[in-house]
Amino acid sequence: MIQSLLYPRVTETRRVISLDGMWKFQFDPASKGVEENWTKGLPDSCSMPVPASFCDIFTDKDSREYTGDFWYETDFFVPGEWKDNEIVIRFGSVTHRARVFVNGTEVGSHVGGFLPFNVCVNDVVKYNQYNKLCVQANNELSETMIPCGATATLSNGKKISQPYFDFYNYAGIQRPVKLLMLPKESITDFTVNHRITGSDAEVDYVVETTGQNNVLVEVYDKKGNKVAEANGKTGTIVVKDVKLWNVHAAYLYKFVVKIVDGDTVIDEYYDTIGIRTFEVKGGHFLLNGKPVYLKGFGKHEDADIRGRGLDMVTVKRDFELMKWIGSNCFRTSHYPYAEEVYYMADEEGFLVIDETPAVGLMESTMNFLAANQGTGKKVTFFEKETTPILLEHHREVLKDMIKRDKNHASVIAWSILNEPETNHESATPYFENLFDYAHELDMQKRPRTFAVIMMSLPHTCKCWQVCDFVSLNRYYGWYVMGGYGMVDAEAAFRKEMDGWGAIRGERPFIFTEYGADTLPSEHKLPSVMWSQEYQKEYLDMNHRVFDSYDWIQGELVWNFADFQTTEGIMRANGNKKGIFTRQRQPKDAAFHFKERWDNLPIDYKGEK
Ligand code: CKU
Numbered sequence: 001m002i003q004s005l006l007y008p009r010v011t012e013t014r015r016v017i018s019l020d021g022m023w024k025f026q027f028d029p030a031s032k033g034v035e036e037n038w039t040k041g042l043p044d045s046c047s048m049p050v051p052a053s054f055c056d057i058f059t060d061k062d063s064r065e066y067t068g069d070f071w072y073e074t075d076f077f078v079p080g081e082w083k084d085n086e087i088v089i090r091f092g093s094v095t096h097r098a099r100v101f102v103n104g105t106e107v108g109s110h111v112g113g114f115l116p117f118n119v120c121v122n123d124v125v126k127y128n129q130y131n132k133l134c135v136q137a138n139n140e141l142s143e144t145m146i147p148c149g150a151t152a153t154l155s156n157g158k159k160i161s162q163p164y165f166d167f168y169n170y171a172g173i174q175r176p177v178k179l180l181m182l183p184k185e186s187i188t189d190f191t192v193n194h195r196i197t198g199s200d201a202e203v204d205y206v207v208e209t210t211g212q213n214n215v216l217v218e219v220y221d222k223k224g225n226k227v228a229e230a231n232g233k234t235g236t237i238v239v240k241d242v243k244l245w246n247v248h249a250a251y252l253y254k255f256v257v258k259i260v261d262g263d264t265v266i267d268e269y270y271d272t273i274g275i276r277t278f279e280v281k282g283g284h285f286l287l288n289g290k291p292v293y294l295k296g297f298g299k300h301e302d303a304d305i306r307g308r309g310l311d312m313v314t315v316k317r318d319f320e321l322m323k324w325i326g327s328n329c330f331r332t333s334h335y336p337y338a339e340e341v342y343y344m345a346d347e348e349g350f351l352v353i354d355e356t357p358a359v360g361l362m363e364s365t366m367n368f369l370a371a372n373q374g375t376g377k378k379v380t381f382f383e384k385e386t387t388p389i390l391l392e393h394h395r396e397v398l399k400d401m402i403k404r405d406k407n408h409a410s411v412i413a414w415s416i417l418n419e420p421e422t423n424h425e426s427a428t429p430y431f432e433n434l435f436d437y438a439h440e441l442d443m444q445k446r447p448r449t450f451a452v453i454m455m456s457l458p459h460t461c462k463c464w465q466v467c468d469f470v471s472l473n474r475y476y477g478w479y480v481m482g483g484y485g486m487v488d489a490e491a492a493f494r495k496e497m498d499g500w501g502a503i504r505g506e507r508p509f510i511f512t513e514y515g516a517d518t519l520p521s522e523h524k525l526p527s528v529m530w531s532q533e534y535q536k537e538y539l540d541m542n543h544r545v546f547d548s549y550d551w552i553q554g555e556l557v558w559n560f561a562d563f564q565t566t567e568g569i570m571r572a573n574g575n576k577k578g579i580f581t582r583q584r585q586p587k588d589a590a591f592h593f594k595e596r597w598d599n600l601p602i603d604y605k606g607e608k
Pocket of ligand 1: 165166419
């Protein structure tokens with residue numbers, strides 16, 4: 001079966017059964033599961049909710065920090081009337097690797113922890129009976145997959161994850177698992193691209209199917225009236241008097257795709273799609289041709305106990321908070337989020353910068369030391385023997401992210417890496433390869449960017465030119481020149497911005513990170529770093545700088561909420577740069593942002 005990333009939907013021809021709930025779970029530190037037939041059932045398991053990260057559920061540290069192979073098991077029933085169809089198990093994500101076994105037979109595998117994959121199980125399932133599903137998962141980090149990291153072994157023989165990134169390496173079956181029944185001849189993909197022509201829209205579309213029969217596309221408005229239709233696997237649909245999708249004013253049409261043979265509907269799929277255009281032009285972001293200033297957050301999928309497991313209560317609360325505070329945008333730092341998040345962004349009219357999990361592509365102190373032990377010489381990150389393998393995997397992930405997310409009106413841009421090493425020219429070909437590929441894959445040709453680390457400056461960064469808009473992560477007043485040194489921080493910040501101003505051409509810039517760790521318990525007059533008062537002073541300084549350059553076209557503060565990281569002297573039980581606490585309550589800075597963002601017009605610094 002062709003790998004389809006379409007979001008599972010029930011229609012006349014399709015069925016979906018959720019497999020979420022309590023599964024069986026077992027660690028496999030010796031990686032002996034396959035050999036010992038765990039593929040048919042786990043010998044000594046405990047129960048485990050799906051979806052969830054397993055880590056914070058346990059009360060002992062060995063389990064929380066567990067690194068290596070671990071297994072999940074459940075039983076699923078396949079209805080007899082599904083015979084002669086395609087039977088598929090669809091994982092929203094398994095972090096970071098998975099091998100899937102049904103009734104003891106391996107039916108598929110996947111590498112990469114943040115995107116969906118399907119396994120086809122027709123040949124191995126028993127109909128009208130329960131079937132056994134076992135998943136061997138693995139959460140070890142390496143330099144040949146994204147996110148990058150290492151796996152070390154402690155003196156007691158246990159493995160430990162060493163992420164080259166600043167978020168906890170949560171793992172498990174973290175997103176929903178679904179059993180699908182699809183017809184043999186089915187729709188595998190569907191792509192749209194919009195053009196506004198006066199009061200109408202032209203929507204170019206491409207449908208992919210597994211067969212030769214004809215395809216129909218129908219568009220319905222909110223009330224359920226058919227407003228347009230077209231015939232054929234590719235074509236253009238004209239939507240008259242179009243209601244455009246807009247910031248906080250989303251309008252979604254229902255697109256229905258059918259494979260037909262005369263009067264018979266062989267397959268039917270639908271999706272909710274907003275019609276809009278988005279481009280970078282003349283130094284501005286233009287949504288439906290009008291300038292829009294980006295206000296919002298870098299986020300994480302992160303919450304108490306469930307870790308990175310999809311939790312719709314948290315997702316909904318986050319959107320309520322993002323609306324309350326007056327934001328209009330977020331970046332899915334540092335990996336593609338669950339599909340449910342993008343559907344909510346479509347509905348709520350939020351702009352999303354969609355990011356791959358390419359974080360940690362940098363000689364951090366940890367991996368730099370390790371690399372040097374072996375070779376005795378310093379290699380830059382993109383000059384390693386393993387770089388081609390990393391690039392291949394990165395391309396695969398980019399392809400699947402764009403394939404999965406390309407039809408969302410909310411998705412306005414692709415962030416292809418976060419804070420990679422860019423000060424050596426050996427990095428440039430790696431970037432060009434991926435940026436070209438993103439354009440090739442995306443029919444809408446969304447603008448492309450990557451988040452530029454503090455050490456990459458106007459005169460040192462060798463890669464910013466590949467961006468359609470440049471995204472800076474900057475911490476003047478926190479990691480450098482913090483506290484009473486704020487006055488110097490502001491001067492240094494302005495100096496850097498003047499440098500960019502001189503070379504940027506027409507490109508707009510945004511900030512994808514700026515922030516200060518802040519403990520909600522700490523107040524101090526006058527301020528000290530970590531106090532709520534300092535967070536406000538830090539933000540005031542940053543905003544003063546942003547407001548004095550008209551080519552700075554957006555501000556996404558780091559971070560929406562406090563989040564879990566690996567323990568260490570730099571982090572007080574996690575990163576505390578949240579504007580909200582991890583429990584999604586406001587710090588003082590939240591009111592500061594509300595005041596600012598409620599008063600910034602949507603076309604702030606737009607053409608007059
Ligand atoms: C954030 C050197 C800046 C690294 N950057 C990446 C992000 O993942 C971190 O959480 C900064 C921080 O708070 O340090």
